[in-house]
Amino acid sequence: MKKFGVGALAFAAALGIAAGSAAADDLKIGMMLTLSGPAASLGKHVQDGFMLGLKEADGKFGGVATEVIVADDELKPDVAVSKARELAESDKVQIVVGTVFSNVMMAVAKPLSDAGVVVISPNAGPAPLAGQGCSATYFNTAWQNDNNHEVMGQYAESKGFKKVILMAPNYQAGKDSMAGFKRYYKGEVADEIFTQLGQLDFSAELARIAAAKPDAVFTFMPGGMGVNLVKQYSQAGLTGTIPFLSAFTVDETTLPATKDDAVGMFAGSQWAPNLDNAANKAFVEAFRAAYGYEPSLYASQGYDTAKLIDAAVKASGGKLDKDSLVKALETASFDSTRGSFKFNTNHFPIQDFYLVKAVKNDAGAYVTEAVEKVFTDHGDAYAEQCKM
Amino acid sequence: MSLMLMAVQSLNGLQLGILLFLIAAGLTLVFGVMDFINLAHGVQYMAGAYFAVTAWLLTGNFMIAVILALAASLAFGLLLQWLVFRHLMGRDHLDQVLATFGVILTLNEAARMIWGPSPLSLPIPEALSGSIVLMPGLLYPVYRIGIIAAGLAVALLLWLLIARTRVGMLVRAGATHAPIVAALGINIDRLFAMVFGFGAMLAGFAGMMAAPILAVEPSMGDNLLILAFVVIVIGGIGSVRGAFLAALIIGFVDTMGRSFATDLMKLFLSPSAANDVGPALASMLIYILMAVVLFFRPAGLFPARGT
Structure with missing residues (x-):
């Protein structure tokens, strides 16, 4: 038992040194998504969208070599917490992109923020994190749940x-x-x-x-x-x-x-494939070509998250410590597939929202189509309660 | 709460009951005849639906797709029996639960890997694509009448098979006196494999029939499995007749609960409290029914003869 303990310590120390040296110049991103079980398709869309964004940056966000470690939270908060600790402590990631579901997010947000990791949610936007429980290291690129x-x-x-x-x-x-x-x-x-x-x-x-x-x-x-x-x-x-x-x-x-x-x-x-802007047209076409299926709002959120990180790392001049990243993310400007996009005071988006309708397009595929803008520059109801 | 709505909801209850019977029939047969708890019945249901979708994509014909999928379901059931289940015969129920639960996890993920995580669909066959007007503004798809007919046909076929044929007689005898049937020169293992394959085919058939109205996706059988167990526990384990009647009762009780529980609660409670209590009560109703049945008739409402 004692022998094992010593061995484990030495092993952990070795890992720490290895990870520490890698973290000095490379960007490490943990992706925590629901990738198995009945709800796996949302996670897959987010992941594919994000990976397309990374590919377009030649695997280097902001010119910095980027490694993505994918973790499946299995839609189980307890599994998510232990995998989040692993990402933060042994993989030493600077950013976690996740999660798909709000109950998982509520479980991992605190441990990750305590570990000094920046969390960028490509989907889950629970009310507590938008209001009183908001945090400087938590960003959301999708929407507030409501x-x-x-x-x-x-x-x-x-x-x-x-x-x-x-x-x-x-x-x-x-x-x-x-x-x-x-x-x-x-x-x-x-x-x-x-x-x-x-x-x-x-x-x-x-x-x-x-x-x-x-x-x-x-x-x-x-x-x-x-x-x-x-x-x-x-x-x-x-x-x-x-x-x-x-x-x-x-x-x-x-x-x-x-x-x-x-x-x-x-x-x-907040998104539809027919939104008329250059970034969106390029995204929809590239996504179809890369994966052979129609992108959804979730895919666009994953893609926008990648573009956001790309722009932020570029703006920070490759500095990857927590404070530089947060500052760069807050003000980063990128061409969103949604057209207009900026962060509110609570790090949730201010964006336009649309009425979309399901249609069969000319190619015979079933997609959504924006027919009417319902909100312009819409934030959320909880931002006022956020004191950062 | 008009009389018309009441009548429509009764029909909906009947149809849900028939759908439940289609799923529970194979389960009760395998459980009752072989004393084998097969939690994997739900994934066999899922497999049937996926087979039908795949066969339909290949052939484009609903009838041919169903026939191919039936054959595939049978083969799949026999394969599972040969690979996993025959080793569990006569073992403790806990072993069977553990092993078949493992089969659920494995096959659900396998389905996700083969067919992808997004739900698929099977279109309603052309011949049954019409609908009839049930009440002003509400259509009733002819296909649902087809499901009711298919369920009744399965019930009749099962009764004929079990009560009127030589194989049925052997199955009934094997259920209670397996060693004696074996001593009479009947290959009991082959007989049980046959029952199992047939049970798997019934589960698959239920999946195919449900595919045009429900989402075909990994884990689609998991929720239904629980309902199917409620059906066979209320009906009496091993009793096909019991499963039929219990399925109808559950379909009816569940539908009526979902339709009227909230309105009923509004007679006693404030609207917001009724909105909380009504749906909760509606979703518990069939489990309350099961508890009551188990208390007064522990063997179920219609226990199988001879057990």
Whole structure:
């Protein structure tokens, strides 16, 4: 036992020296994403988008040789914490890009920030980290979680819908979704339907909706649940009569499964493949060519994260200590696929949001398309509470 | 809460029940006949759906895809039986649970590696693509009627097979008196392998039938597996008749709970409290039902004869 202890110490010391010498000039980035299990497709989109950005920088962000260490958090907060420690302590990464899910983020944000690692979230944007729990070393390149629900609420309000039914799974994110929608929608909420997490068949809920005849339905139904709902909503013939407003339900990760059933459905998003700017056109084309499938908002977030780091390292002149990185990230300017992008006081984006619609494009692929700008330079509701 | 809505929800309950029966039938057969807890039944369901999607991509014809996928499901079930399950026969239930749980993890990740993490879909066949008007503004896809018909056909076929054929007789005898059946010169291992393959085929068939209305994705069988176990526990383990009736009861109870629990709670509670309690109650309803059944009838509502 004692012998083992000494050996382990020596080994750790050797590792420390090796990692320390590498860290002096190279950039090491840990990527912590959900890459296995049912929700793996979001992580894959983020990863592919990010890697495309790195490839376009010739593997060198800001001209500094960059090593990316990919870790799968398995959507388990405890697994994520131990892998985060490993990234911070034995791999000595300067930046962690992650995570996909907010519950994982809440578990790793504190340990990583204590270890002096800069965290850039390409997806998860939980309210506590945007408000009172904000941190100088935490950045988010996607959105605050409520944003895309707010977009749909604002759209429903501006369309003059008088009676809307809300539907979401019965867990915290589902309740947050409805709260985000209602922050901007002031009309009548005819019914709030909470479904089971992982629900397969929605016939009962669809019959309730058809009987209530609302002006629109708003739903947040991520992953396979959303695919089931979209197919069944369309098969029940409701798409044409009751507008389907959604967030994180209809996008390029689920469209390959829902295809025609989703066409004509709406979602709120900060990105769509048809956003008219040069960076986006180049991104969509390069992504298709590299991976052979349609990029989603998640892919664009991964790509923008890579572009942000590239610009920040360039601006800091290759200085990779925590303070230089944070300062450079705050002000870095890069050509976002979204057009306008800047950080708010809480390190969350200020950006435009759109109403997007699922369509079949000329090439026969199913994609989203921005049809209307709903918010311009929109931040989030929690930034005021952030004292950095 | 109109009478019309009530009628529509009853139909929805029936259809959910039939879908559950399709999945539970194979599980109860294998569990009841061979005393084997097969947690991997859910991944066999998933495999059936993936086989159908793949066969459909190759042939473009729904019927041919289903036939090919049935054959593939059968072969896949026999392969699993040969590779893993035959070594677990007669072992402790805990060993079987552990080993088949390992099979779930392995095959779910294998499906992700082969077909990718994004959900796939199988289109509704042309012949069943229409729909009928159920109530103003609500259509009912003909395909769902097809699912009900398929479920009833499977129920009838299973009853005929088990109650009216020589193989069925051997299976029933083998379930209770395996050594004696073996002593009479019947190859009991082959008989059990057959039952297992058939069970896998039923699971696969359920996956194929569900594929056009549900997402085909890795782990799609995991949630259903729990429901299927609830069905066979309430129905009486090993009883196909019990599984059929229990599936219908569960489908009905679950649908009614989801439709009316919140409205019902609003009669007693404030709207916001009802919105909290209603959905929670609706999702617990079938488990409460299971607890009640287990308390009064520990062997299930319709225990298999002879056990």
